[in-house]
Amino acid sequence: MTTPLLSLTDVACTRGGLRILEGVTFDLLAGEALILRGPNGSGKTTLLRTIAGLQPPESGTIAAEPECIAYAAHADGIKSTLSVAENLEFWAGLFGTASIDEALAAFDLAALRSRRAQSLSAGQKRRLGLARLLVTGRRIWALDEPTVSLDQSAVSLFAERVRRHLDDGGAALVATHIDLGLDARTLDVSEFKPARVATGAFDESFL
């Protein structure tokens, strides 16, 4: 329990060649959730993509077990011509988990399982995207605005799922603007905004 699942030390991230975060340091323990907050453009998504391994940090270290992070982005990665079950079965097969029934039930999708994804509503698509997290079987969830287009009951369904995931020894890293009712620490990303360096200002005045 004492060794953190995920540990960031003095991490700096860039987006579009511009350094937007530096000195990010935190530990994430098993059973713990961390809420990332900050205004638009403050680097929440960039930080999550860096942690998920989609881009390397500019400096600093990210220590985690290999392949233990499940990333959920703004886009859900749903193929509109496949059915709900086919979409989920594909990801389950890729991550080597057997059953999709529990994930379908968890997000109230069982009745929609043979429906084509193109005829789902935005909220139903989001629920399908979140159900994918359950079939990954990974311990750390890195979630980018998971509650967009979810209604009130779906949000509480999701919060309940996250709580259960934490109870099972998982951890979650959630960038969100709403209150999920989770017992979680909050990290304000805008604290890590780098002080304006001379070259940055120079570039900007030219552009």
Place this chain on the structure above:
Amino acid sequence: MIGLLKRDVMLAMRAGGGFGLALAFFLIVVVLVPFGVGPEREVLARIAPGVLWLGALLACLLSLDRLFATDYEDGSLDLLATAPVPLEGVVLTKALAHWITTGLPLTIVAPLLGALLNLPGEAAGALVLTLLVGTPALSVLGAFGAALTVGLKRGGLLLSLLVLPLYVPTLIFGADAVRRASDGLTATTPMLLLGLITLGTVAIVPFAAAGALRVNLR
């Protein structure tokens, strides 16, 4: 990996997947050539190997820009990159799915279309064989081009410019082997070179394509 292959083939077969696109294009090109060139049978027989190979090559090119672009747009590519499969394997699998939905059907209908161009019967076998050996290289090289241009809107033109020069050796040896066979010569040397290009491409290019994808996902 097999799941990914199944998904990609299924997506191509379903509505809007573009399964018939390459096939229809190939058919149209080959049917139209005699109208453009004239009905002299000797002329048609002489140009048949080149026309058939060129048609197959352009048909392959037609569906390449969607190879990674659809997955990039709906976010699947991000998720695939974080899934427990190597990105090189993803590239190879998607190239294989592309080949199954374009290269393989082209290979199967090519002898029928060869008859339209008065290709000698004894060259039909060589045509099928060269397409079977050569088209996988087209799909894998195309996957590299698609990986390079994945983040671009309307990257199709750039993709064609990048990929066509890489297709030239395959085109030369493929068409040459068919030409030799239709002239009654042995086609062993161009066949071997064609196979060599395909094997080398399949072995090396997925690494380059995966590298390009990683850069584009940043």
